[in-house]
Amino acid sequence: MAPFTTLAEFREVLAAAPGSDQFARDQAEARNERLTKPLRALGRLDDLAIWMAGWQRTPKPTVDRPQIAIFAGNHGVTTARAVSAYPAEVTEQMVLNFQAGGAAINQIARSVGARLTVHAIDLHRPTADFTQGPAMTEEECVSALQIGWKAVEDGTDLFVAGEMGIGNTTAAAAIATALFGGSPCDWVGRGTGVDESGLLRKVEAVEAGLAVNPGARTNALEALRCLGGREIAAMAGSIARARVDSIPVILDGFICTAAAAVLARAVPGALDHVQAGHQSAEAAHRNMLLRLELDPLLTLGMRLGEGSGAAVAISVVRAAVACQSGMASFDEAGVTG
Ligand SMILES: Cc1cc2ncn([C@H]3O[C@H](COP(=O)(O)O)[C@@H](O)[C@H]3O)c2cc1C
Numbered sequence: 390m391a392p393f394t395t396l397a398e399f400r401e402v403l404a405a406a407p408g409s410d411q412f413a414r415d416q417a418e419a420r421n422e423r424l425t426k427p428l429r430a431l432g433r434l435d436d437l438a439i440w441m442a443g444w445q446r447t448p449k450p451t452v453d454r455p456q457i458a459i460f461a462g463n464h465g466v467t468t469a470r471a472v473s474a475y476p477a478e479v480t481e482q483m484v485l486n487f488q489a490g491g492a493a494i495n496q497i498a499r500s501v502g503a504r505l506t507v508h509a510i511d512l513h514r515p516t517a518d519f520t521q522g523p524a525m526t527e528e529e530c531v532s533a534l535q536i537g538w539k540a541v542e543d544g545t546d547l548f549v550a551g552e553m554g555i556g557n558t559t560a561a562a563a564i565a566t567a568l569f570g571g572s573p574c575d576w577v578g579r580g581t582g583v584d585e586s587g588l589l590r591k592v593e594a595v596e597a598g599l600a601v602n603p604g605a606r607t608n609a610l611e612a613l614r615c616l617g618g619r620e621i622a623a624m625a626g627s628i629a630r631a632r633v634d635s636i637p638v639i640l641d642g643f644i645c646t647a648a649a650a651v652l653a654r655a656v657p658g659a660l661d662h663v664q665a666g667h668q669s670a671e672a673a674h675r676n677m678l679l680r681l682e683l684d685p686l687l688t689l690g691m692r693l694g695e696g697s698g699a700a701v702a703i704s705v706v707r708a709a710v711a712c713q714s715g716m717a718s719f720d721e722a723g724v725t726g
């Protein structure tokens with residue numbers, strides 16, 4: 390059972406999470422300095438390895454059991470405001486595709502040796518249209534957070550949260566506007582590829598959403614409840630669970646980062662266990678990462694979601710820990726240091 394039944398309790402549980410292990414980081418750094426390579430010659434991979442060591446509380450971190458959890462949800466705003474280039478039924482059709490193994494994320498997950506779990510949340514009951522009032526009641530939002538919380542499997546040593554939800558770049562842009570300020574134009578983008586009039590409808594939807602949900606601007610969890618969707622709340626719940634259990638997380642693109650941003654704004658330090666896997670081609674993603682002081686591992690022009698960018702970055706983190714944990718020291722190899 391998840392240890393919270395209200396948004397306030399969720400916040401408290403997250404705020405009580407322990408930090409990373411300084412002793413393990415120091416040990417990892419000392420080990421790293423003895424490995425058969427010029428000092429810090431692996432650049433960001435060395436930083437990643439030491440960061441992984443701190444969260445896994447060992448100088449020899451692993452990526453043996455990575456998990457990718459995809460959460461799916463539908464949004465009232467999608468049909469009410471025609472904010473996507475695709476119809477809402479694609480959400481459920483793609484869930485079937487994930488289950489059959491036919492989506493991009495299935496192939497990437499297999500290629501990096503990650504377990505993939507799929508969590509469809511109430512697809513036949515879209516959230517309420519956030520331009521008319523809150524997208525979710527507190528009960529609905531908490532229930533989605535709990536689904537994310539419970540989705541993180543025991544033994545996972547690296548976690549990725551992915552999403553599927555037609556219209557969710559509009560929800561993510563609305564959350565970003567509420568959390569970071571500025572105007573909706575700063576945060577709205579093309580998503581699946583809307584045209585100019587689609588872009589305008591997205592901006593207008595975000596404007597209306599903020600106007601009817603004034604609490605969203607002053608309280609991050611209210612922003613999630615009023616403007617988010619079930620899959621976005623579930624991603625936030627899973628990233629919070631990973632924080633509490635000291636499991637390192639790789640963030641995916643625009644929507645995943647918006648879910649994470651809610652946690653960062655609710656509790657300082659809530660994203661200490663997170664790396665940005667990639668910078669999405671969705672224009673505002675770069676800005677969101679800058680605001681969160683996250684430096685993406687990859688920039689591949691991807692704008693898919695499903696956890697796909699983060700899944701590709703699993704191989705980068707795995708390469709980092711493979712060197713940290715598998716390399717010989719100068720002494721062991723008889724190399725002059
Ligand atoms: C076939 C298909 C597969 C997808 N996989 C992820 N998304 C991505 O597109 C959606 C967000 O874009 P928007 O806000 O424009 O609807 C999300 O479902 C996201 O995961 C997909 C979208 C489609 C059409």
Ligand SMILES: O=C(O)c1cccnc1
Pocket residue numbers: 558579580581641642643644645669670671674691692693694695
């Ligand atoms: O950045 C993403 O993850 C993204 C961008 C566009 C559409 N779906 C997802």
